[in-house]
Amino acid sequence: MSVSQSEPSLFELGDIKLQNGETLYQAKLAYKTYGKLNTEKTNVVVLPTFYTGNHIRNEGFFGKDRAINPDRHFVVSINLFGNGISTSPSNADNRNSGSAFPLVTLYDNVFCQHRLLTELFSINKIALVAGWSMAACQAYQWAAQYPDLVENILPFCGSAKTSIHNIVFLEGVKAALTADQNFQQGNYTSPPEQGLRAFARVYAGWAFSQTFYRQELFKNLGFDSYEALLQDWEEDHLTWDANNLLAMLATWHAGDISANTLYDHNFPQALAAIKANCITIPCSDDLYFPPEDNEYEASLIPNGECRVFNSPWGHCVASPGNNDQFQDFLDSAIGELIG
Secondary structure, X not given: OOOOOOOOEEEEXXXXXXXXOOEEEEEEEEEEEEOOOOOOOOOEEEEEOOOOOOHHHHHHHOOOOOOOOOOOOEEEEEOOOOOOOOOOOOOOOOOOOHHHOOOOOHHHHHHHHHHHHHHHHOOOOEOEEEEEOHHHHHHHHHHHHOOOOEOEEEEEOOOOEOOHHHHHHHHHHHHHHHOOOOOHHXXXXXXXXXXXXXXXXXXXXXXXXXXXXXXXXXXXXXXXXXXXXHHHHHHHHOOOOHHHHHHHHHHHHOOEOOOOOOOOOOHHHHHHOOOOEEEEEOEOOOOOOOHHHHHHHHHHOOOEEEOOEOOOOHHHHXXXXXXXXXXXXXXXXXXXXXX
């Protein structure tokens, strides 16, 4: 089967009981598929989306000349709850809209993604789950939550558990956004523009490394100054709904593959339960997902390996189009897993 469309499809989940006991009413997952599911259903590649990402931006991670190739693989790109396409504060049932949107954990996301794959496509084996940033966190989540289903994972610039230092970063950008007097505790009647601009400026300081700014590598992106980059980030974040940003941030904040009844917060046990082959790729200069975290995680995954990519681009080295060398490094590793 294949799906070819400009807009994503919607998988209607009905009312979902969340980990925290709340209900996500009339939940919908937005997804798009590329390629054909083979007769044996063994060519499935799942690409969750990253923070402020969507299925369209995921298209930068595959192609006819890439390791993930729709001519050979059935690619399922699934939008994260809160990203404005799947169920989010901006489009939810009235009982969950705006500031009333509940915490949807990565466990909740993957539970619903599992329903999509099994109920809609009758898939009982996933060749690969891969992704950048929060999508990497979901790759780990998939492998721990459904260890018998997932054969390979390749998380890049992400982690299996959100570190305390990462949480401090998240609290900083959250504080910048919510300090806007127009935010009104999430009950704003017009966008909290100053808060969104502040959010973007703080975020940009973490997305790239100190070396990136010292060497003025922002000029490689077409900006003649760091201020021009900051203004571009501001304009991008002004297109986002503030509650959507905070909903995804809360999901990221709570990230922990062991925070469920399967593992009862025993993080080493959750890592050890992963049966998938795992190659994790951190960037040497990533300020919120440092290599040390991934090296520890890989050491406890039975078939785990950590390969550090050295670059001053930091977390954004993996953003599609930013660094051809990283793309080649990534594709080489994916080829080893599903080549």
